[in-house]
Amino acid sequence: MINSRPITPPLNGSGGKNYFSDRIERFKREDMTDWSSAFTLLDTMETFFDSHVDLLQRKLQRHSDRLKLKAEEALKMRDFSAAGDQIAENFEKEVKSFKLKVSSRMTKLASSWQSAKVVRTREKISFFFGVMSLLFSALMFGLAPEWVHIAYTVQGLYLLPLRAYIYKKRAWHYFLFDLCYYVTILNFVYIWFFPGSPALLVACYCLSHGSLASAVITWRNSLVFHDQDKVTSLFVHIYGPFSFTVIRHFYPNAEQRFPALRELPHLNPLHALVLSGGLYLVWQLLYWKFVLIDRREKIESGQRTTSMSWMLNNKRGVIGKALCSIPPNTRIPAFMFGQLIYSVVTELPAVYLLYDSPFWSGAFLIFIFSVSVWNSGGFYIEVFGRKFERELEALRKELAESAQTRSGRSSPTDDSTSTLSRLTSEDNLPSFSPNSDSSHSSPTLDSHPLPNIESGSEPNFDGLQMKTKKDQ
Numbered sequence: 001m002i003n004s005r006p007i008t009p010p011l012n013g014s015g016g017k018n019y020f021s022d023r024i025e026r027f028k029r030e031d032m033t034d035w036s037s038a039f040t041l042l043d044t045m046e047t048f049f050d051s052h053v054d055l056l057q058r059k060l061q062r063h064s065d066r067l068k069l070k071a072e073e074a075l076k077m078r079d080f081s082a083a084g085d086q087i088a089e090n091f092e093k094e095v096k097s098f099k100l101k102v103s104s105r106m107t108k109l110a111s112s113w114q115s116a117k118v119v120r121t122r123e124k125i126s127f128f129f130g131v132m133s134l135l136f137s138a139l140m141f142g143l144a145p146e147w148v149h150i151a152y153t154v155q156g157l158y159l160l161p162l163r164a165y166i167y168k169k170r171a172w173h174y175f176l177f178d179l180c181y182y183v184t185i186l187n188f189v190y191i192w193f194f195p196g197s198p199a200l201l202v203a204c205y206c207l208s209h210g211s212l213a214s215a216v217i218t219w220r221n222s223l224v225f226h227d228q229d230k231v232t233s234l235f236v237h238i239y240g241p242f243s244f245t246v247i248r249h250f251y252p253n254a255e256q257r258f259p260a261l262r263e264l265p266h267l268n269p270l271h272a273l274v275l276s277g278g279l280y281l282v283w284q285l286l287y288w289k290f291v292l293i294d295r296r297e298k299i300e301s302g303q304r305t306t307s308m309s310w311m312l313n314n315k316r317g318v319i320g321k322a323l324c325s326i327p328p329n330t331r332i333p334a335f336m337f338g339q340l341i342y343s344v345v346t347e348l349p350a351v352y353l354l355y356d357s358p359f360w361s362g363a364f365l366i367f368i369f370s371v372s373v374w375n376s377g378g379f380y381i382e383v384f385g386r387k388f389e390r391e392l393e394a395l396r397k398e399l400a401e402s403a404q405t406r407s408g409r410s411s412p413t414d415d416s417t418s419t420l421s422r423l424t425s426e427d428n429l430p431s432f433s434p435n436s437d438s439s440h441s442s443p444t445l446d447s448h449p450l451p452n453i454e455s456g457s458e459p460n461f462d463g464l465q466m467k468t469k470k471d472q
Contacts, residue, residue, distance in 0.1 A: 123226035130225035133235075137242070145250045146257070149191050152243045156184065159232045166229070174299070174306045177291050179343075180215055180236050182283045183207045187240050196259040199275050202267065205248065206276035208240040209354055209364070210347035216368050218319075222375035234372055242365055249358035267355045273344060280343050284336055292332055308335050 133155065140147045160181070167173045187208060190200045215221070215237045224230040247254055248261070255262045291299075291306060298304040312331075314320040326334050354361045 127225040201260040209350035
């Protein structure tokens with residue numbers, strides 16, 4: 001009989017084992033395949049979203065950085081403007097402080113420069129160089145005349161800029177536009193740039209021996225060695241004619257250094273006056289335009305002083321009296337015309353006599369120099385006399401005050417006062433003429449007090465004061 005029950009597979013043995021293991025492995029493989037596919041999709045989605053999120057984050061970060069930078073810049077600009085205002089205020093304060101320091105320093109320097117000790121030292125230096133300049137000029141004239149024009153130039157390069165600085169500081173710089181400085185510059189131009197020009201030689205020679213040399217008399221220049229201003233004025237007016245006298249008559253082989261002399265063995269009077277007068281008119285027109293016309297307001301208000309206004313204020317001088325007698329509306333043309341006539345007249349000796357005669361040229365220089373020496377003698381005597389009188393007056397006041405404080409014992413004071421009165425009486429004091437000529441080359445004496453001159457020969461009142469106090 002056939003058995004209808006299905007055959008049960010064996011549980012043990014290789015056949016059963018393979019049956020279940022195959023299905024389990026297949027299930028594992030299929031399950032792993034499904035999960036691996038799922039992980040691949042998730043990774044793809046994660047990568048996609050992560051990249052976009054990261055890109056969005058970067059954009060947001062960049063935008064945030066830009067906003068931060070703008071905010072920082074705005075804050076910086078605000079802080080910078082505030083700091084800039086603070087810096088500007090501090091800078092202005094520092095500038096004001098610096099100006100005050102500089103001003104105080106300049107004031108101290110000015111006061112020290114005007115102190116008695118510095119003034120005495122400065123006057124001693126000026127005295128030393130003035131005397132040595134005179135000595136060397138005399139030695140050069142006798143031993144090496146070819147060096148005279150060089151000394152003229154060197155001293156001019158030192159004295160003229162110094163005068164320009166001092167006169168500018170004192171508001172006297174309009175004096176620098178006068179004829180004497182114009183002629184001095186022309187002299188230097190001829191000596192160093194155009195020594196072969198006969199026309200320039202004639203003009204410089206005539207003007208130097210005319211208006212320049214005669215200004216020593218007109219302006220009453222004096223040989224006061226300790227006064228730098230007076231030494232400079234005398235140098236300007238006398239060294240030009242001195243140099244051209246040496247060049248014309250005493251310079252060895254002068255035609256080689258100054259070729260214009262070959263063409264001028266003698267002067268034609270009319271030709272010489274026309275040449276010098278032409279250069280004079282050039283200066284006069286420039287002076288009239290740029291000084292008397294363009295700067296009339298400053299001159300009339302008294303802010304600036306010119307040679308004409310200074311002569312006009314000098315009522316004691318002949319020129320001042322003549323100018324005061326002329327109506328104001330015609331005063332400038334009259335002054336200019338008078339200067340032209342004066343210039344032509346003072347050039348006549350140079351044209352007709354001095355150019356051809358070494359002897360008369362030397363005599364002319366000695367005469368001009370003697371006038372300056374005479375003026376300096378009057379200046380020193382007057383200065384010493386005034387100082388002597390001031391010291392006596394101060395002593396008299398001191399004794400009078402001491403007498404008032406000791407009114408109870410007045411007899412010694414009266415005796416000392418009577419003694420002092422006898423000492424200071426008119427018979428014992430030196431006589432000083434009130435009309436004595438105090439030489440001056442500039443308005444120094446009018447606008448500034450006379451200098452305090454030190455001298456070993458001045459009277460000493462220490463013994464007299466001690467004796468008086470002892471008697472009291």
